[in-house]
Amino acid sequence: MKKWILAAAISAALTACSASQSPTALPQGVTLLETVTVADSAVGIPYKKYMLANGLTVVLHQDSSDPLVHVDVTYHVGSARELPGRSGFAHLFEHMMFQGSEHVGDEQHFKTVTEAGGTLNGTTNTDRTNYFETVPSNQLEKMLWLESDRMGYFLPALTEEKFEVQRETVKNERAQRIDNQPYGRMNERFNQAFYPAGHQYSWPVIGWPADLDRANVDDVKHFFQRWYGPNNATLTIGGDFDEVQALAWINKYFGEIPRGPEVTGETKELVTLDATRYISMEDRVHLPLLRIAFPTVYASHEDEAALDLLANIIGGGPTSLVYKNLVKDGYAVQAGVSHPCQELACQFSIYALANPARGGQLSDIEQRVKESIAEFEQRGVTDADLQKVKVQFEASTIFGLQSVKGKVSTLALNQTFFGDPDRIAFDLKRYAGVTKADVMRVFNTYIKGKPMVVMSVVPEGQKQLIAHADNFVAPAPKVADEAVSGVNAIALASSSFDRSVMPVAQQAPVITAPVLWTGNLQNGIPVMGTTSEETPTVELVIYLNGGHRLVDIKQAGLANLTASLLNESSQKRTTEELAQALEMLGSSVSFGASTYQSYIKVSTLTSHLDETLAIVNEKLFEPGFKAADFERIKQQHLQSLQHMQSDPNYIADSTFDALLFGADTPLGVSSQGTMASVAALTLEDVRAFYQVQYRAGNAQMVVVGDLNKDKLMNKLAGFATWQGDSSKLPAMKPLPALAGGHVYLLDKPGAAQSVIKIGKRAMPYDATGDYFKSYLMNYPLGGAFNSRINLNLREDKGYTYGARSYFSGGSEEGLFEASASVRTDVTAEAMVEFANEINGYQASGMTEKELMFMRNSISQGQALDYETPYQKAGFMRRIQRFGLDADFTQTQAQIINTISKETLNKLASSELKLDEMIVLIVGDRAKIEKNIKALGYPVTVLEL
The missing domain is CATH 3.30.830.10 (Metalloenzyme, LuxS/M16 peptidase-like)
Structure with a gap:
């Protein structure tokens, strides 16, 4: 439509x-x-x-x-x-x-x-x-x-x-x-x-x-x-x-459901503070964090739009004052300002993650935030400030409506809170109407010289880093005499028909994959695309085969660091100038890298495609690679790695990969790298990797937009001068032998939960062979919410918020994993239930009911696979990357509908042998080790 x-x-x-x-x-x-x-x-x-x-x-x-x-x-x-x-x-x-x-x-x-x-x-x-x-x-x-x-x-x-x-x-x-x-x-x-x-x-x-x-x-x-x-x-x-x-x-x-008690809107009284409140907290973190907020208005208040624009100017990205004064100068790893609004109240919110390499003192960060606010008062509001925020708002509105879910969510929210489902025109008008005077007025009304809440979150034992001594203690909460008020005698619903009979679905809709087109630029770069006329937008992704897999393991993190640097300045313009140019277009251009590829993601309104592609070309072919950018990005990367060591899930993911694939292979080391590998990287390393990775011979493109093939290919012609042959991946070292049936315990003292991972190496990706069939086989075991594993550990036992299992495959290797975060006190019990479910499924396989459930769920779910431009792009990339036939989904559909229970159960028997799997647990060793050992598993304790 x-x-x-x-x-x-x-x-x-x-x-x-x-x-x-x-x-x-x-x-x-x-x-x-x-x-x-x-x-x-x-x-x-x-x-x-x-x-x-x-x-x-x-x-x-x-x-x-x-x-x-x-x-x-x-x-x-x-x-x-x-x-x-x-x-x-x-x-x-x-x-x-x-x-x-x-x-x-x-x-x-x-x-x-x-x-x-x-x-x-x-x-x-x-x-x-x-x-x-x-x-x-x-x-x-x-x-x-x-x-x-x-x-x-x-x-x-x-x-x-x-x-x-x-x-x-x-x-x-x-x-x-x-x-x-x-x-x-x-x-x-x-x-x-x-x-x-x-x-x-x-x-x-x-x-x-x-x-x-x-x-x-x-x-x-x-x-x-x-x-x-x-x-x-x-x-x-x-x-x-x-x-x-x-x-x-x-x-x-x-229609027969009785009306409930009457509901009236909550009173909207502006929140005020009598004085600035300082609070602090120690946490198991690496980066000290400062959070500041001023009370402002409430959702849809007449001043909301101007406050949103003010937040963007002070701290909304690389062109903002907070970025310039904190991140650009290296005092903060990240910083930003926003103005989130709820029905009854909004906050003008500022945060900064302090850089420990610059001391990490939050009083210094607070002072720099105050100086940024004072600088705004002197600087004022420019025409460019207003224009870029209005363009960004308009563009984000368009992009937010690319799916039926996005549109329904917007309608539902606006009706619930404002009684007006479609407020897009209203919102565009109020943002378009904001003036410089409006922004300065709300600054003076709600921010300048006003009390605020200042919170310091510091690593355990480093209270000296807080911004200011605490001067506020929250009062003990009162407990209402009754849990609910306003309940009257309510009539029970009755029905004129038999509600116990589930409606029968109508005839299934005809599911058709997107109509794809292919072409090649003059230099041979393959392009795959499809036309989508629902929004006036273009989504382009340029993939470059290689990524982390192209890097020597001693330089792990280089692919990501290079991509991050390509997001910075060019030879012609600074980071801030490029960011400003994109903001004025409402476009985004993002370089990134993963295990097997580097990539460039481009989102733009069709009307601004040419200008956006010109910026892509400038960033790609004329990177600045400036020493100051490199040092700042590298320092941020190192601090981010250190920060992630506070996250039990990241620790579990990276440790499990190292156990499965070896700490000396690119599959066993995160594409983010390690502290040691990233610390050793130089700007010359980045330049050298750029020459190897960012070649036309490595490139493939997928594009989704409201233009036809000829128009889009003409727009992409600027990439036709790109040169360079494809790069060969280095040989992979032998993968380690797995000690099946072994438990590895990584101690995280004080952890509120234990992260459990059970798994082994498995087959690489294929679209119609045993890998795909294993996906079907696993579905009743751990692939759906109502799978055996989740119903057992979550719904029956209450051990976890969610448990699952899955097969994941790349072009060279794959894995099987069953995982959950469970209560510390039931870590051993959860392991027993995992083992029972996997062993039982491996021995007996799925039931006839589970087979039918799997078939219905996966085959009918294909109707949801191609709705958004992002989904269409992912579908095309899968075809490109793995060399699939354009109609491979038809073959998959035939497999889903005809594969026998015996074939799937035979796969379960061969692929789910628990004695071939290892177990990793990240949790509080002092509380869980004894019970785990009592289960009879050999246990090896790992160090971070």
Whole structure:
């Protein structure tokens, strides 16, 4: 659907939308509220908005470009609806709502959606909870049945056992995402100081552990009754569907659900501080971090847009003052300014990761931040400042709407918070209307001389690095007498039809892969492309075979360091000048590297393609390779490597690779390199690698845009003068023999969880052979949410937030891995369950039901594979890199539908022998070693 034609000027979008309430034949009880169309010369999302008699708001957006639908149910309830001392309910409910309802069995939500070929999830923030599914278009009725059943019939299925399991799952999620992560506890500590005691944003969305322990089943029931009624929800559907049929289904499944208690909007009172508050925290980190924030307004306040522009000017990238004064000068490894907004409050937020090589003293960082703010006051706002931010906003709006999910999410959010689904024209107008005087006014109103919260996070034992002595202690949170207020007697939902009968899917949509074209530039560089007219954008990726694999292992990290330097200055312009040029276009150009390739990713509006490609050529063919850039980038890289040693997951990944592939091969050493290898690199090394890697003979291109082949090939002609033959990969050293059945334990004292990895080397990638068939074989074991491993460790035992297994293959080698982050106190027990599941599956294989589940899920899921330009580019790159036939997916589909259970089980028998696998555990040795050894495994303790 070609609705995204960028206006020549922003003003063209401002009068693009029209609304009407023309009468239509509708199901009884359904009211059409408005119809909004979008002119072809404008940017926006056409939709129709309806309301059911019970108050449910329905927003429908039709897009027939792909055979899929995205369904979103957003409830206007987040952690801000909780009461003091009763935190975590909204997030807990996100988990509980996947545990079945009166007519949908336990674990059936995930199974039903996955088997239908769809994806699903739920998210919770301070202000809303949403549940969403993307499925083939023939599965829409089934999704409405699922969502309506948990809206209207959840409570009869709620049990004490389910509640306890999900409470443990939430604790595991907290341990994994907060307690076991560097800086993980920073946000919740910061918000306690930033917001008044008892403010809805002063507690974490995931909840305080003590509050979770305090909750009981009745509290959960009351929270659901209070907030999850249809009158506090918006159902949004986007994609390829029949509107009349969809409305009939919506009315059938949702119309009989009783209205819930009335819900009013929260009071929006501006947050203020009486004085600057200093707080600090020691953490298991390497880089000292300074975080500063000023309270400002709230989402959609008249000053929000000007504050966003102010944040961009002071700290929004390489052209900003904070970058110049902190990062460019080497005092910070990273720094930035943003203005995130929530429904009730916004923060003007500044952060900087101090460079220990320059002392790491956060008082110095704070002073430089203050000097940057003072410099802005003297410098003021330029015309270029306003133009670049407005162009960036407009471009990001376009790029954010490349998928049905993106459009549906936008409609749902805007309806929930503002009662207006498509605010694109409104937002463009308010950003276009910001003046220099507006920016200076909000600076003087909210920033200049105003109190702030200043938080220092320093490595354990290095309290001397904090910016200032603490002068604020958050008061102990009060505990509300009741968990939920405002619950009235609520009528239970009844149904006029048998809800226990799952709807039958309609005829499956015809799935077609993108129509591809191929060509060659005059110098022989192969180009593969496809036309996508949904947005006026072009996505180009230039791949260069080689990457980390092309580097001598003693120079590990060189491919990444070279790419990073190519993101800096050219011979003609500085880093800041190039960044400014791209910002003025709303484009992005990014050099990077991975194990087998270096790459250049280009995203641009079609109208700015020529100018953007000129910048790509300048960066690629005339790199600056300046000594000052090199020293700064190298120092940042070294500090980043040191920082990653604080992350248990990075430690586990890099150590596991070294065990499997050897610490003297490029597959066993991270493409990021090591402290020793990166420290030894020189600018001459970078120049030499550039000559070997960035040659035309190594290059291949994929491109997705709203131009045809001839036009795109003409645009790419500037690369036709690129020269150089392909580079040969160095020989790989022999890989190590694996000590199957051996456990390697890497001690991380104080770790909140244990990271477990079990695996072995396996076959390299192939599209239709045993590698692909092993992917099918593993699907019921650990490849889906409702796989055996995840249901056991997460849903049945409550050991983890998630567990999985998978095969991964490159052009030379592959691996099989089963992994999870588990509670420290059940590390040994989790190993036993992993072993039981892998051994049982290896011995007996999948069942007939699992075979059918796999077939349905994977084959129908192909409808979702080619929606976005990014997905199309990835599809084409796979064909290029591995030399596949353009119709290889048809062969895969035939395999999926015809492969026998016996063939798959034979693969399981040969590929899943546990005694051929090694085990790595990263955790607190003092707490887990004894129980692991008691299992009888030989254990080797590793050092970091």
